[in-house]
Amino acid sequence: MTDLPPDAGPRTRALLHRVRDLEDALARGGERLPDEAVTSVRRSLLAVQERLALGVDHTVVALVGGTGSGKSSLFNALSGLKFADVGARRPTTSSVTACTWGGADALLDWLGVAADRRIERESALDGDTQADLRGLVLLDLPDHDSVAQEHREVVDRLLPMVDLLVWVVDPQKYADDALHTGYLRHLVGHESSMLVVLNQVDTVPVDAQASLLNDVARLLREDGLVDVPVHAASAATGDGVPVLRGAIARAVAGRGQAERRAQAELDDAARALVATVGPDEPRNLPRDATVEELVRVVGADAGAEAVVAGGPPELVAAEPERVAVVRRSWMEQAAGELPAPWREAVDAAVPSVEGLTAEMERAVAAVDTAPADLSGAVRRRRSAVAWAVLGVLLVAAAVAVALLVQDATGPALALGAAAVVALVAAAATAVSARRARRRACHERAEQFLAAVQLVVGGVVDEALVVPTREVHADHRAVRRAATGRSAGHRAAVVPPGAGGEEAAATVSS
Numbered sequence: 001m002t003d004l005p006p007d008a009g010p011r012t013r014a015l016l017h018r019v020r021d022l023e024d025a026l027a028r029g030g031e032r033l034p035d036e037a038v039t040s041v042r043r044s045l046l047a048v049q050e051r052l053a054l055g056v057d058h059t060v061v062a063l064v065g066g067t068g069s070g071k072s073s074l075f076n077a078l079s080g081l082k083f084a085d086v087g088a089r090r091p092t093t094s095s096v097t098a099c100t101w102g103g104a105d106a107l108l109d110w111l112g113v114a115a116d117r118r119i120e121r122e123s124a125l126d127g128d129t130q131a132d133l134r135g136l137v138l139l140d141l142p143d144h145d146s147v148a149q150e151h152r153e154v155v156d157r158l159l160p161m162v163d164l165l166v167w168v169v170d171p172q173k174y175a176d177d178a179l180h181t182g183y184l185r186h187l188v189g190h191e192s193s194m195l196v197v198l199n200q201v202d203t204v205p206v207d208a209q210a211s212l213l214n215d216v217a218r219l220l221r222e223d224g225l226v227d228v229p230v231h232a233a234s235a236a237t238g239d240g241v242p243v244l245r246g247a248i249a250r251a252v253a254g255r256g257q258a259e260r261r262a263q264a265e266l267d268d269a270a271r272a273l274v275a276t277v278g279p280d281e282p283r284n285l286p287r288d289a290t291v292e293e294l295v296r297v298v299g300a301d302a303g304a305e306a307v308v309a310g311g312p313p314e315l316v317a318a319e320p321e322r323v324a325v326v327r328r329s330w331m332e333q334a335a336g337e338l339p340a341p342w343r344e345a346v347d348a349a350v351p352s353v354e355g356l357t358a359e360m361e362r363a364v365a366a367v368d369t370a371p372a373d374l375s376g377a378v379r380r381r382r383s384a385v386a387w388a389v390l391g392v393l394l395v396a397a398a399v400a401v402a403l404l405v406q407d408a409t410g411p412a413l414a415l416g417a418a419a420v421v422a423l424v425a426a427a428a429t430a431v432s433a434r435r436a437r438r439r440a441c442h443e444r445a446e447q448f449l450a451a452v453q454l455v456v457g458g459v460v461d462e463a464l465v466v467p468t469r470e471v472h473a474d475h476r477a478v479r480r481a482a483t484g485r486s487a488g489h490r491a492a493v494v495p496p497g498a499g500g501e502e503a504a505a506t507v508s509s
Ligand SMILES: Nc1nc2c(ncn2[C@@H]2O[C@H](COP(=O)(O)OP(=O)(O)OP(=O)(O)O)[C@@H](O)[C@H]2O)c(=O)[nH]1
Pocket: 065, 066, 067, 068, 069, 070, 071, 072, 073, 074, 085, 086, 087, 088, 089, 090, 091, 092, 093, 094, 141, 142, 143, 199, 200, 201, 202, 203, 233, 234, 235, 236, 237
């Protein structure tokens, strides 16, 4: 993991976040990412990390050109400081001089600027007058056409590290072959990161200035350079310096070379990863439907019907062929749309048909298969029978009394009525006893079915939902990092029923 450079600004931080997301994606993707993709992403990340260690919040602008063209004078004019040595003795500048708008020590170390050749421009006294150059590192380079060979070496070493090259030429030497053949012709294709300043225009009559500028532009075209801006300036009078300053400010406002390169590199890495993931994860996991299927596989529905009919609840052993069908259907819905390595990952994460069958066996073995407890209903039924017998006895007694006392119609009628009441009561009690018995059977059946659903639901959650979700979460992390939609580090696994964005794939029937 890359550490933030001490003076990292928002651009560096943003790139580092992308680096971390992509690193995280590699870790989350693991074996499921093809080797070539991993290698290419790692290579990109390494390159970007090296550059980011210096930060990309600065724009390095270098003044380059032949000796005496006025680089140091323009450096002072642009910075408003008299820091660079300007001299009559040629060459004057022998070591790189830097002015920074905001701190950039790590970068200056990397560029090899000596500590005593650095100056910081922006201070509290400036207010916002220097805000447009914030992030600028302005370099005054030694001449490239020097008698001193080491000057040329310094220039050659620094050119590839610079975001904007400002070629400073003067009216006498602008056609110098060492400049055109030695440097400018090699910069074809880099036109957007360079400009040319014809300095010392104060030494040229005003009416000759335009044709001189045209001649500079012609030579650049002959070098093969297209559309390189050419500015006229005078470090001595200040003419053209604000325009030059504006051009530099635009380079600062635009993204620097290093940032563009890092971005392009990370885009390449992201592209390599996008190819390894699907457009999305399955939104709904068929959890409830799978539980229902497996409940049927162990015959719990038939068992419940048997209980309703008064029999004992029974379960059958899960047949592996039927479990296989359920598992296949799960795989289709939970992984069907994913690329092959991710599909295989889901397949490997959930138990095999045998494993799932064994787990089902183990789970349903715990279900209580005791028959319905009908003791209450039976007791009531017995008492109903007793009542019925008593009723019949009463009727018999009434008939007997009526026969003995022929004329006593009154008591006979009374007894008859009592017998009828007793019979009705016995019948009602018998009916209610039968209802109570049926209700007890229904309740037991429901209780039994619920118990089976509960244990089968546990198997489905543990064996199918959780492992599938883990793979989905990894896939999502890789996909988001690849598409730049990552929101930092998230929980690795979300248990069933947990909320939040990570649990976007819902479990449903
Ligand atoms: N008239 C005039 N003279 C200038 C201008 N710019 C620089 N000079 C003079 O040109 C000479 C060289 O200027 P420097 O700024 O030292 O040139 P340089 O490109 O840094 O030279 P090296 O450090 O030797 O590579 C000095 O005497 C400056 O005063 C300008 O715009 N007009």
